[in-house]
Amino acid sequence: MRVKKGFTLAEILIVLMVIGAIATMTIPSLMRGVTESQWKTAYKKAYNTVVNLTAMERISGQLPSTADNVGIIKMFQSLNSNLSIKDYASGAAGLQDGTTLTTASFFPAVKFTDAAGNLLDPGGDDVLDASAIEDFSPWVITEDNLAYLVTRKEGATCGTKQDINSATTEADAETASCVIVVVDVNGLTNGPNRVEPQITADDGLTATKAMDPLTGDRYYIYIGLDGATAGSKKTTVTGRIAADIK
Secondary structure, three states, rough: OOOOEEEEHHHHHHHHHHHHHHHHHHHHHHHHHHHHHHHHHHHHHHHHHHHHHOOOOOOOOOOOOOOOHHHHHHHHHHHHHOEEEEEEEEEOOOOOOOOOOOOHHEEEOOEEEEEOOEEEEOOOOOOOOOHHHEEEEEEEEOOOOEEEEEOOOOOOOOOOHHHHHHOHHHHHHHHHHHHEEEEEEOOOOOOOEEEEOOOOOOOOOOHHHHHOOOOOOEEEEEOOEEEEOOOOOOOOEEEEHHHHHH
């Protein structure tokens, strides 16, 4: 009679170790893929929102036409009056590095309208004073947890979308913009809170570069005299997003 033998404890432990090693190698990659997909979807939503908004503001004559605080205020007020706002948060310099803001940094959302629903020139104790905006606006946090901030590059020339899209470096795209909308796709209290590295003319859109994982959750949307653009593939966010948007 043949005696049936089961697995030994050592064999089971070896199998578990192999499974654990495989999981250790594959799970982080899978999680990065899920996060990247979520961030890309959120960015595309924000991008389409800003494109549609600037198209409306161009018709009404409210699209930023100067690369100064007046242009920033116009774009900030457009976001404020057209988005479903949950909160505001203090703006911050050094947007490339970013700063994680706690809920203590937030203050109540008060839309800049009067009793009749007309857009106000903000001022007073219970609203943000947009007239004080210089280099960047406060963050506008929407109900879907996207955060928008309007800024500019000093010395920008305020050109058209064609000028921005023909730029061969990120710096040239910033210079050609009237203002820049920075969007944080996963909320200000969630990291990494830094701008996704930009592709430059030197990097190119190579296969290797296009496969790099996302390392930032903030993205630029450039505003020109005739509307919004993600910029050229050479100057916008990492490979796959640039390809999706363009």
